[in-house]
Amino acid sequence: MADNINLSYIRGEMIAAEPPPVSNRNVAGWLRTNLLATPKDVVLTILALALLAFTLPAIFNWLIVQASWFGSDRSVCATIAQGGIQPDGWKGACWAFVQDRFQQFIFGRYPIDERWRVMLVGAMFVVLLVPLMIPKLPHKAINAILLFVVFPVVAFFLLLGGYFGLVRVDTPLWGGMMVTLILSFVGIAVSFPVGILLALGRRSHMPIVKMFCVLFIEVIRGVPLIMVLFMANVMLPLFLPVGWTIDNFLRAVVGVALFASAYMAEVIRGGLQAIPKGQSEGADSLGLSYWQKMRLIVLPQAIKVVIPGIVNTFIGLFKDTSLVAIIGMYDLLNIIRLNFADTTWITPMTPLTGLVTAAIIYWIFCFGMSRYSAFMERHLDTGHKR
Amino acid sequence: MTDKAVTAPPPKRDTTSLLYDPKVRSIFFQVLTVVVIVVSVMWIAHNVSSNLARSNTASGFGFLNGRSGFDIGQSLIAYSSDSTYGRAIMVGFLNTLLIAVTGIITATIVGFIIGIGRLSKNWLVAKLCTVYVEIFRNIPPLLVIFFWYSGVLAILPQPRDAIQLPLSTFLSNRGLTSPYPIWGEGASMIPVAFVVAVIIAIAFGLWQKKRQMRTGKQLPTGWIAAAIIITLPLIVFFVVGAPLTFDYPVEGRFNLSGGGTIRPEFVALYLALSLYTAAFIAEIIRAGIKGVGKGQTEAAAALGLQPNKTTQLVVVPQAFRIIIPPLTSQYLNLTKNSSLGVAIGFPELFSTGSTTLNQTGQAVEMISIMLIIYLTISIVTSLFMNWFNAKMALVER
Numbered sequence: 001m002a003d004n005i006n007l008s009y010i011r012g013e014m015i016a017a018e019p020p021p022v023s024n025r026n027v028a029g030w031l032r033t034n035l036l037a038t039p040k041d042v043v044l045t046i047l048a049l050a051l052l053a054f055t056l057p058a059i060f061n062w063l064i065v066q067a068s069w070f071g072s073d074r075s076v077c078a079t080i081a082q083g084g085i086q087p088d089g090w091k092g093a094c095w096a097f098v099q100d101r102f103q104q105f106i107f108g109r110y111p112i113d114e115r116w117r118v119m120l121v122g123a124m125f126v127v128l129l130v131p132l133m134i135p136k137l138p139h140k141a142i143n144a145i146l147l148f149v150v151f152p153v154v155a156f157f158l159l160l161g162g163y164f165g166l167v168r169v170d171t172p173l174w175g176g177m178m179v180t181l182i183l184s185f186v187g188i189a190v191s192f193p194v195g196i197l198l199a200l201g202r203r204s205h206m207p208i209v210k211m212f213c214v215l216f217i218e219v220i221r222g223v224p225l226i227m228v229l230f231m232a233n234v235m236l237p238l239f240l241p242v243g244w245t246i247d248n249f250l251r252a253v254v255g256v257a258l259f260a261s262a263y264m265a266e267v268i269r270g271g272l273q274a275i276p277k278g279q280s281e282g283a284d285s286l287g288l289s290y291w292q293k294m295r296l297i298v299l300p301q302a303i304k305v306v307i308p309g310i311v312n313t314f315i316g317l318f319k320d321t322s323l324v325a326i327i328g329m330y331d332l333l334n335i336i337r338l339n340f341a342d343t344t345w346i347t348p349m350t351p352l353t354g355l356v357t358a359a360i361i362y363w364i365f366c367f368g369m370s371r372y373s374a375f376m377e378r379h380l381d382t383g384h385k386r
Numbered sequence: 387m388t389d390k391a392v393t394a395p396p397p398k399r400d401t402t403s404l405l406y407d408p409k410v411r412s413i414f415f416q417v418l419t420v421v422v423i424v425v426s427v428m429w430i431a432h433n434v435s436s437n438l439a440r441s442n443t444a445s446g447f448g449f450l451n452g453r454s455g456f457d458i459g460q461s462l463i464a465y466s467s468d469s470t471y472g473r474a475i476m477v478g479f480l481n482t483l484l485i486a487v488t489g490i491i492t493a494t495i496v497g498f499i500i501g502i503g504r505l506s507k508n509w510l511v512a513k514l515c516t517v518y519v520e521i522f523r524n525i526p527p528l529l530v531i532f533f534w535y536s537g538v539l540a541i542l543p544q545p546r547d548a549i550q551l552p553l554s555t556f557l558s559n560r561g562l563t564s565p566y567p568i569w570g571e572g573a574s575m576i577p578v579a580f581v582v583a584v585i586i587a588i589a590f591g592l593w594q595k596k597r598q599m600r601t602g603k604q605l606p607t608g609w610i611a612a613a614i615i616i617t618l619p620l621i622v623f624f625v626v627g628a629p630l631t632f633d634y635p636v637e638g639r640f641n642l643s644g645g646g647t648i649r650p651e652f653v654a655l656y657l658a659l660s661l662y663t664a665a666f667i668a669e670i671i672r673a674g675i676k677g678v679g680k681g682q683t684e685a686a687a688a689l690g691l692q693p694n695k696t697t698q699l700v701v702v703p704q705a706f707r708i709i710i711p712p713l714t715s716q717y718l719n720l721t722k723n724s725s726l727g728v729a730i731g732f733p734e735l736f737s738t739g740s741t742t743l744n745q746t747g748q749a750v751e752m753i754s755i756m757l758i759i760y761l762t763i764s765i766v767t768s769l770f771m772n773w774f775n776a777k778m779a780l781v782e783r
Contacts, residue, residue, distance in 0.1 A: 034509035041508045048510045208416040212423065222764035223757060224722035226736055231757075234749045238437045239430045319526035326729055333529055340536065352537040359525045359533070366524035 063356075066092030072100060077347040084347065094353040097345045104339070105357070108175015108330050114167060118178055121155045125185075133372065135379055148189050171249035175330035177361070179249075183256050183321040183331070188314055190257040195264025200294065202269055213265070220262035225320050229255040233327045252324045260317045267309040271302035304380050311373035315366045322362075333358050434750065441747070449746045450475075456741055458733045460649050471742050478738030479759060485655055485734060486721040486763075492660035493720060494713075497667025504672050515668065522665035527723050530662050535654035535730045554634050562653060563635045566646030570629030576619050583618035587611035651732035655724065663720045667713065674709035675701065707778055714771035718764055735759060 021029075035045045068076045068086070077094035078084025086092075098105075107115050128147040131137045159182075162168035174182075201213035220228060232255035236246050275298055283293035303310070325334035336354040339345060405411075438445065450472035457467050462480045465473060503515035522530070540559055543549060548558035555564040587610075594607045623630075633646070678701050686696040725736035735756065743752040 034507070037507060044506070044508050044511050048508075048514055051514070206412050206416050206419075209419055212419060219757070219761065222761040224725040224736065224760065226725045226728065227753075227756060227760060230736075230740065231753055234743070235753065238434050238749060241433050242436050242440055315524070319524075322526040322528045323726070325528065326726075333526065333532070337532065337536075348541045351540065352533075355529060355533050355537050358529055362526055362529065363521070363524045367520065370524070 062091060063093050066090065067095050068092055069095050070099070071096035074343075074345050074347050074350075077345070077349050077353075082347065092349065093356065094345075094347060094349045097339070097347075097350055097353055098357050100345070101339055104176060105332060105335060106177045108178060108335055109173045110169060110175070110178065111167070111173070114161070114169055117158050117161070117166070117169075121158050122181075124151060124154070125181075135376075152186075152189065171247055174249065176335045177332045179324075179329065180318075180321050180332045183253060183324065184314075184318045186253050187256045187260045187317045187321070191260035191264045191313070191317070192310075194257070194261040195268055196299065198261060198265035199268040199272060202265065203272055217262045217265050220259055221266070225255075225259050225323050226326055228259045229323060229327050231255070232258070248327075248329065252327060252329055256317065256321060256324070259320070260313065263313050263316070264310070267306050267313055268302065270309060271304075271306035272298065274305045275301050307377055307380065308373055311369055315369050318365060318369070319362065332361065438750075445748075445750065447751055449748050449751070452746070454742070454745075456745070458738065459731070460652060460733060471746065474738045474742060475735070475755065478733055478735040481727075481733055481738075482721070482724050482735040482763075485652070485659065485724045485727065485732070486717075488656055489659045489663065489720050489724070490717050492656070493663040493667055493716075496660060496664035498671055500664060500668035501671030501675070504668065505675060519665045519668050522662050523669070527658060527662045528726050528729060530658040531654055531726055531730060534657050535650065539650040539654055556635055559650065561647045561649040563647045565632035565634050568631050568633055570627075570631065572626035573629045575622050575626050579619045579622035580615070583615045586618070587614045590614065649732075651727065651730050654730055655727045655732050659720055659723055659726075662723075663716055666716050666719075670709055670712045670716065671705075673712075674705040677708045678704045703778075707775075710771060710775045710778060714768060714775075717771075718767055721763055721767070722760070 036042050070076070075084040076096050077086070077092075079086045079088045079090050081088050103112075103115075107118055110118060125147075128143065128151055132140065132143045132147060137143075157163055158166070159174070160169065160171075198213050198217060201209050202217065204210050204213075229252060232251045233248070236251050236254065237244075240246060279297055279301065280293065283297040288296065321331055322333040324331050325337070330338060336358050337351075340351045340354060451470050453467075454469055454471045454474045455467050456474070458465055458474065458477050460481065461477045462484060463473075463477060465477050500515045500518055503511050504519065506512050506515075542557060542559045544558060548556035548563070550556055553565065555562065557563075591607055591611060594605050598604055682700050682704065683696055686700040687693075691699065724734050727734040728737040728740065731737070739752055739756045743749060746752070
């Protein structure tokens with residue numbers, strides 16, 4: 001018996017650990033697997049490096065090294081031939097221009113003495129928004145009501161004025177970042193509930209309601225936003241009784257909100273379709289009413305599924321507010337463009353600098369939103385993958 | 387228990403239960419909707435007619451035959467300020483189609499390259515493509531248009547100092563001036579030859595398929611078809627005596643004369659829309675390819691297919707099915723975004739339409755014309771893509 005035991009194969013000692021794969025061992029290994037794996041990869045890497053070597057120094061030079069940082073008029077950003085102080089052939093960003101006009105980029109032509117009102121509204125917005133965005137903090141319902149019901153009313157009176165001893169500041173004086181943010185906020189706040197109603201209407205069993213919702217959604221989605229804004233601008237005054245006027249700003253708000261609602265409706269419909277029928281039937285068998293069923297069972301699940309789509313719509317809406325420039329409003333992009341023709345700062349480098357500034361601002365907002373949506377997606381992921 | 391159920395009185399039909407009857411409620415709500423819609427439409431119609439009456443605007447589409455009186459910088463058909471408003475709108479419509487077609491082709495090619503690049507095993511290439519996508523997805527298309535128009539193209543030199551490119555092409559702030567082809571007699575035979583070549587190529591493809599079914603042998607169909615399509619028009623071109631001369635641009639003292647010019651408005655709009663949409667298409671392509679299960683690739687490898695055959699026969703056909711629906715909406719977005727040309731003065735549909743509206747004051751008519759054209763473009767594109775989608779989906783077993 002003892003002999004038999006000895007015959008069986010049992011390894012007595014541990015095998016020595018294998019060396020880590022080449023790619024993990026050192027820098028050279030990483031380079032070999034990630035950049036130089038095949039001859040094709042070598043060529044691609046060389047091409048990419050050449051592209052970087054060609055563009056990066058030029059961009060860096062333009063943005064920082066050659067850039068003109070301080071000054072109060074165009075001379076710091078113009079070459080001698082153009083009537084400035086820079087050597088001929090100079091090319092660089094004109095940050096002095098951005099610094100000089102930054103207040104205008106934010107507030108537009110809002111009176112300087114009254115700008116504290118805009119800043120107060122901005123501060124209120126941040127104070128209400130930040131706790132709403134942090135999932136751990138309590139009192140979400142009160143917070144949301146404050147942000148979406150109370151805050152707009154307070155902000156309206158604060159910004160427009162004319163009451164409580166505040167000077168009235170009419171909407172044509174509004175401009176810059178402020179207008180971009182107001183349009184986006186109203187668009188988001190209106191399009192979400194309206195979009196839910198339209199999506200429910202489109203899936204309703206009532207043929208007339210369904211037809212109306214389909215018609216609205218498809219017409220709005222079939223035409224460009226400029227067309228919708230233009231319709232709001234030209235048609236709204238025609239639709240109202242003789243003698244009524246409607247504020248230009250309000251027309252743009254209506255156009256943006258209608259447009260965003262149609263897109264939001266389609267996103268939410270996608271979520272509603274992804275929820276199995278059993279959820280809805282289960283709610284019915286519990287005796288819940290239609291609105292209870294939607295509010296407590298279907299919508300929370302449906303919206304969770306389409307959070308990326310909703311945020312994408314918000315990002316699209318934020319970017320699309322730039323189109324109000326075409327109906328003559330001065331949002332962030334248009335107020336920057338307005339300054340290109342200003343004789344104080346007119347140089348060949350002003351437009352590019354202004355547009356790069358606008359691009360950076362838009363990019364920070366949109367990229368921030370997309371990162372936040374990725375975070376929420378992970379946070380809400382309960383592991384129920386369908 | 388059962389006794390109770392039997393002896394229980396039958397449920398009373400009273401007014402409260404009628405209120406909770408889904409059928410009754412549904413009818414009530416629909417009637418309510420119809421009433422609200424009809425009343426508001428009547429109210430709006432009344433307001434519109436009284437507003438129009440007050441501003442003395444005649445209604446009807448007769449204004450389309452009037453003389454337009456405005457010039458259009460770029461036109462595919464003959465147009466002058468003496469042409470009618472109807473023709474001006476036609477010019478705009480054709481320009482919209484031009485920008486849409488060229489933009490869609492470029493955006494698809496660039497998007498495909500970037501999308502594949504993001505999936506590359508080469509770290510540097512993947513990161514560069516990611517940077518491209520993240521930059522363009524997060525800035526407004528209008529800003530990209532302005533970037534090219536007033537940031538880049540406007541600071542190019544004056545025409546007299548134009549940058550000279552190969553093939554006597556000049557780049558200046560008036561646009562890209564290049565030799566303009568002038569077709570001579572017999573040139574109309576070349577498109578005919580092209581159509582004939584395409585028909586022959588399709589017939590050859592069908593014959594090849596039959597042959598493959600019968601004998602199991604393959605021919606390089608793609609190469610042969612391409613050769614037919616290229617060679618036949620070329621032969622015809624030389625047979626009719628090469629009827630092609632070029633009008634070369636000549637550098638004058640202050641300006642360039644001769645040649646054909648692509649205006650900076652077109653270049654800015656075309657580049658901006660192509661590059662912007664390409665970022666979205668890249669993401670769609672990437673998602674489509676990643677959406678094909680890994681098991682498919684492994685199964686293909688197990689069957690002994692070469693890696694590029696695997697891509698061609700297994701991955702791409704399946705990825706296509708995921709890609710087509712979102713790709714359609716990107717194509718439509720690009721077409722709709724072409725209306726942004728109005729901001730830099732490119733004469734597309736919205737631009738010529740709104741100029742007409744401003745000159746004639748025919749708001750209701752002009753807006754309906756533009757609405758109908760845009761909706762028709764949308765519907766035709768979606769119908770075509772739905773048909774294409776259904777054709778692709780049939781492959782599924």
